[in-house]
Amino acid sequence: MGMTLTEKILAAHAGVGRVRPGELVECRVDFCFANDITAPLAIREFEKIGVATVFDRERVAMVPDHYAPNKDIASAEQCKIMRDFVRRHDLPYYWEIGRSGVAHVLLAEEGLVLPGEVFVGADSHTVNHGALGAFSTGVGSSDLAAVMATGELWLRVPETMRFVFHGRPAPWVTGKDLVLRIIGDIGVDGARYAAMEFAGEALRHLTMDERFSITNMAVEAGGKNGIMEPDDATLAWVRPRAKRPFAPVYADRDAEYARVVEYDTGRLEPVVSAPSSPGNVVPVREAAGVPVDQVFVGTCTNGRLEDLRVAARLLAGRAVHPRTRMLVIPATPAIYRQALAEGLIQTFLDAGAAVSTSTCGPCIGGHMGVLAASEVCVSTSSRNFVGRMGHRDSKVYLSGPAVAAASAVLGRLAHPDEVLGRTAAGVSA
């Protein structure tokens, strides 16, 4: 029996011919990073290990994104710990506010994550980078400290679950809808400890931005990583950015999968995760009508250019509903700049939406759009746990950008058809 994509990458990085699910391996790590919440702990632990500096200064990044620009003195102190460490160790991959963005989007954009690599981040949404054909997973601060010191991490080789998307996605069905559908079907622990490999011809109809939305949420099903085989679109996206040489890895034809789940994407429809679990997935049509106080388009899940384009299509020539507020946060300055060039930012401002500098912002309920008790938010983020975006009695519906923008226009949870009509769909074309 051959190996899956995840197994092949881990075997190569463990320096062994083959690995089997359940084995423990010590893997070489190609790149690692921490953010302003996880770095202070990682730095404190790193300093206990007894090494003079990081294993390779070209392979460790620090990204201020969660509470940057700083929301208060305490968060400013956390960022300063990170900034001081970067200067002390002369780390080249650090971005100050104005050049920084949401880490997962920024690091991929910078060409610091590449096909066939092992990437580790002290942030659970590090699974994001599997869309590039890399093994990419989140760890805590202490594990990251160990990686920073040694360039190695122990890992249990995961079983691989394979999700095959057939056909061409139905109108308004985006990458986000596909991954929410899976989480709804298998549950928030349906892929616990497993690799989630996404495949099938429908992926060819998705932009790279949409593919990232899928791998980004693998952790919401309990997955250790989400991964896709690189295709022409992947390589065309990666090549101009790559900071290092790379070699794509592909699964063996006779690879063994723990489970295969197949979808006819032409029969799917836009969905939301209703409060208060990403696994509480229902078709938008069934949840439509709920009055909405706030709409948020942004984050590592859906703050990319394609997401802004989709949202702008629905908002062009329309206004955000008077009882609703809308926040748009491009995930990186490069995305912001391109959105500006394409007139998307003008569309958002004209519609009455607020546009902010790149940051995780309201996704974690710490600042910039915190919800009051009983308020309802439609968010393109990845988590709607109790209290995630504010008061414990606030409610969050997770959606793709089309549903979010349609809901902003109508002031209630809405299917995009209600705003643009069926003929105007074809988001994934």
Next chain:
Amino acid sequence: MIFRGTAWRVGDHVDTDVIIPARYLVTIDPKALAAHCFEDLDPTLAGRIQPGDILVAGENFGQGSSREHAPIAIKGLGIACVIARSYARIFYRNAFNIGLPLLECADLHAAVESGDRLAVDNETGRIVNETRGTSFQAAPLPEFMRRLVDAGGIIEYTRRKVAGRR
């Protein structure tokens, strides 16, 4: 080590956002984090938990974020150990790394109420519900996790590994 303490029972899929909401992740001080532990699940819970108490959870405990602040907050409350039906993977690693003992037991959760007195042998995995006179067996710790625990966590393990290469 034998832990004897009062059980606090929580449900399935308890996530890291309710263990310690992100709005408090502006410090790494265990006591400051502990003060807000489980706040969005039950705002009175942190105030009622006593040092040495034992947390009993259902499936997928600790799902969500990679924040190591979650096990740090639980340890900061003085919780002696957590016994869950299953754990989310990053939380599982983090807890071992910061020295919060975890046990996995399929049967205890349905047979315990908050307030029951538990005795837990962390070495053998033997769990006794002294209030109800019932006993349970936790799953044995995977061999590598045992080595990590014996080494004193990932940082000490890594420190020795690095020192050994010199």
